Amino acid sequence: MQKIAITSGKGGTGKSTIAVLFANKLVKENKKVLLVDCDVECPNDYLLLGQRLKEPRKKIYVKFPKLNKKKCKKCGLCVKICRSNAIFQAPRKYPVFIKDLCSACGACQTVCPYKAIQSRKEEIGRIFVNKIKKNPAPTSGTGRGFWLITGQAKPKVEETGPVVIQVKKFALSFAKRKKIDFILFDTAAGTHCPVISALLGCDLAYCITEPTPMGAYDLDLILRLCRKLKVPTKVILNQADLGDKTKIEKIVKKFKSKIDKEIPYSEEIVKLYSRGKLLDFDLV
Amino acid sequence: MKICIATNKSDFNSAISPIFGRAPYFLIADLENKNFKFVKNRATKFIRGAGIAAAQTVVSEKVKLVIVGNIGPRAKVVLEQSGIKVISNITGTVKEVLERFKKED
Numbered sequence: 001m002q003k004i005a006i007t008s009g010k011g012g013t014g015k016s017t018i019a020v021l022f023a024n025k026l027v028k029e030n031k032k033v034l035l036v037d038c039d040v041e042c043p044n045d046y047l048l049l050g051q052r053l054k055e056p057r058k059k060i061y062v063k064f065p066k067l068n069k070k071k072c073k074k075c076g077l078c079v080k081i082c083r084s085n086a087i088f089q090a091p092r093k094y095p096v097f098i099k100d101l102c103s104a105c106g107a108c109q110t111v112c113p114y115k116a117i118q119s120r121k122e123e124i125g126r127i128f129v130n131k132i133k134k135n136p137a138p139t140s141g142t143g144r145g146f147w148l149i150t151g152q153a154k155p156k157v158e159e160t161g162p163v164v165i166q167v168k169k170f171a172l173s174f175a176k177r178k179k180i181d182f183i184l185f186d187t188a189a190g191t192h193c194p195v196i197s198a199l200l201g202c203d204l205a206y207c208i209t210e211p212t213p214m215g216a217y218d219l220d221l222i223l224r225l226c227r228k229l230k231v232p233t234k235v236i237l238n239q240a241d242l243g244d245k246t247k248i249e250k251i252v253k254k255f256k257s258k259i260d261k262e263i264p265y266s267e268e269i270v271k272l273y274s275r276g277k278l279l280d281f282d283l284v
Numbered sequence: 285m286k287i288c289i290a291t292n293k294s295d296f297n298s299a300i301s302p303i304f305g306r307a308p309y310f311l312i313a314d315l316e317n318k319n320f321k322f323v324k325n326r327a328t329k330f331i332r333g334a335g336i337a338a339a340q341t342v343v344s345e346k347v348k349l350v351i352v353g354n355i356g357p358r359a360k361v362v363l364e365q366s367g368i369k370v371i372s373n374i375t376g377t378v379k380e381v382l383e384r385f386k387k388e389d
Contacts, residue, residue: 079340085333090343090366098358101333 001175002182005198005205005231009218011189013208014238014263015039017273019186020048021283022206023146031181033146035132036171038198039188040125040151040163049132050276053150056126060151060166062104063119065097071116078108078117084159103159103193125153125163127170149174161193168198191225205231206260211243216251223255234260241265286314287385288342289378290352294322296379302353304372305335311378312345315386335359343368351381 006019016039023035037045046053065078078095079087086101087108097108109117128150151167153160168185175183187198199205205226209219219235226233235252237245240262252259269281290307291298301307310323323345327337335356342350342363349369363370374381 085327085330085336085340088336088340088343088362090362091346093366096362096365098333098336098362101336101358 001180002204003185003202004182005185005187005202006208007187007195007199007205007222007226008189008208009191009220009222009225010209010215013189013210013215015189015208016045016048016186017269017278018206018208018236018238018263018283019184020045020278021281023182023184024279025283026182027144027146030144032144032179034171034175034178034180034183035146035148036167036183036185037148037150038164038167038185038194040153040160040167040194041188043150043152045148045186046128046130046150048273048276048278049130049148051130051132051148053128053130053152055128057129058127058170059123060125060127060163061121062124062162063106064099064102064104064122065106065108065117066120067094067097068116068118069094071114073114073116075113077111077113081107081111083107100156100158104162123154124157125151125160125166127151127167129174147174147178147180159193161197164194164197191221196225196229199226199229199231202231205233206236207233207257208236208238209248210239211237211245211248213247215243216247219248220251220254223251223257227255233257236260237262239263239265285316285349286312286345286347287349287351288312288345288347289381290325290350291322291378294324296377296382298378300351300353300374300376300378300381302375304350304352304355304359305338306330307338307352310338310342310345312347313382333358336362339363339366351385 006015008015023033026033037043079089084101084103086098087095089095130148133145149171153163185198187195207222209215241264272281289311290301291309292301294309306328313320327334335358339359339362351371355372
């Protein structure tokens with residue numbers, strides 16, 4: 001099983017569009033494909049595929065810390081260990097947990113010598129599974145479909161890394177059961193926690209960008225992140241014929257990555273996209 | 285009384301900081317003993333939760349009042365819960381703010 005991430009530093013470069021088309025292309029090559037929408041704050045692969053999210057297959061919970069005041073000796077170790085600055089303690093007072101900063105890592109519970117920190121389960125997201133039945137286009141080769149797993153964070157959840165981690169875990173065991181050949185992770189834009197969680201452990205990351213100054217700047221960031229995470233990269237240049245790509249080429253060279261594909265601007269894809277018939281477009 | 289003023293630089297001619305969590309320095313002023321010191325804010329580079337970390341620094345100095353240009357909701361709540369008064373929406377140099385504070389006391 002190949003684990004491939006579709007990512008980009010910059011938003012709006014065409015991650016989801018390319019992820020969906022790439023999944024379809026692999027299906028036509030007779031591969032068993034699972035597409036995982038890891039953009040949990042705003043998943044939209046299902047929309048591109050004309051699907052609805054109905055009953056969640058699974059709910060995602062994390063354990064937030066909760067103080068047992070009877071056991072707490074106000075030692076302050078939990079405040080020192082917290083990397084999210086989610087614990088505050090005034091002198092000689094009990095520590096206070098600030099939930100929207102907390103990533104539920106559990107470090108405070110581990111470090112507390114008096115076992116005064118208990119946990120409280122709370123739902124932070126949901127997982128949906130859709131079966132994309134065969135390609136509706138008449139050109140479709142095999143008529144075989146693919147699976148879509150969608151992760152969705154609950155509104156107001158600020159720390160969505162843990163949602164992605166659990167979506168991935170679910171997807172990997174799902175893929176194992178279904179004997180999937182290619183598992184595609186469509187990540188969020190940016191280089192923050194939920195993106196890192198999605199990229200970790202992938203065999204390859206396609207970094208989508210566009211020939212604009214901002215596209216170049218954010219490509220540098222995402223390539224740097226992938227290098228740090230030891231994930232090999234290939235670059236896909238979208239709307240390649242519109243801007244100036246010298247900057248992109250320079251950055252790609254700097255990171256010893258390569259431009260795998262240049263996708264020219266196409267009005268056809270825009271039209272199909274807006275009609276919800278994206279799968280009619282052939283990505284070569 | 286000990287008060288805290290968030291500042292841009294570590295001197296009295298510096299402007300008061302428009303932000304709390306990522307203010308570069310805090311002036312800790314002990315007004316009775318005429319004891320003044322600038323404390324570096326370790327939270328300036330934090331991506332998230334800078335306000336809480338900065339509040340932690342300020343609280344450990346045992347001040348009773350914080351003067352700042354603006355302050356985030358989380359930092360404000362934890363400071364006030366610790367019994368520290370917060371005055372925001374203040375501009376000017378550190379010197380001016382101190383004099384104004386003494387006058388209005």
